[in-house]
Amino acid sequence: MFLIVSGNPKADGLCASVVDEVRRGVVDGGGAAETLTVAELARCHVCGDGWGTCLKARRCAFGGDGFDEAQARVGAADRLCLVTPVYWGEMAEGLKSFLDRLRRCDNAMRGQGVLAGKPVLLIASPGGSGGGGLTCLDQMDRFCRHTGAVIFDHILVNRWNQDYKRAAAYAAARALAEGREPGVTVEK
Template sequence: MFLIISGNPKTDGLCHSVTEAVQRGAAEAGENVQTLTVAALERCHVCGNGWGKCLTEHACAFGGDGYDEAVEFVRKADKICIITPVYWGEMAEGLKSFFDRLRRCENVIRGSGALAGKPVLLIASPGGSGNGALSCLEQMERFCRHTGAVIFDYISVNRWNQDYKRESAYAAAKAIAGGRKAGETLQTE
């Protein structure tokens, strides 16, 4: 299953259109495509002195808000795209909340976590000034390092490059869904 983890709270606009392109690309390669939107998850409660059940039991004490379900979904995925609008040069708050909690739960089990070893496509969509794409992608990259995900590619799409960058997102999703691995050398055309 190809899973799109989205931090986008909107159901129209630039980021949504890129999400649709990713869905199309992965589906055309024959994948079962699912989309998980985590725009409304609660933030980490920072239990105890900084650690809670996340450290000892690898679970969140407040997982009933949709967090547990979201992690199960991610666990079932084989290939992943993480997509977010850029807010303040960072990923959207709901996505950050999900990742804050997940990386805590996987702190000492990162080799067997929900994203470990899986190819991940990172997409940031800065729709305003266009600033903050790099810092947002860097933030997502750090999360992947913390969870053992294998980054396949980094794409940013803004208002004035969306025609050709949306196509890149489509093509990248199709390549991952078709089984291409990060590090594979393609024949030069």
């Protein structure tokens, strides 16, 4: 299953149109696409002196708020796309909150988390000034490095490149769903 994890709080607009293209690409590539929207997930409570049950039990003490279910869906996915509108040069807060909590539970610096080895497509849409896309992608990139997720591609979609970047999002999702592996050279 290909899971699209979205931080977008809106039902329409630039970011929503990109999510639609990713979903279309997955389906055309023969994959089963599911979408997980985490726009409203609460932030990490930062238990204890910095670590809580996340450190050893790999579960969040507050997971009943929807986090446990979201974590399980990520665990069940073979391939993922993380997609967000850019807010302040960063991920939208809901996605950041989810990934912060997931990274703690994943604790995959030991290579055993639910993300380890999974290919992930990263997409950021700075739809205002168009600034902040790189810092947002860098933040998402760092999450992947901490969890052992394997980055398939970084795509930045803004107001003036949306025609060809939406097409790129479709093509990347399709290639990933068809089984293309990160790091394998494509024949010309």
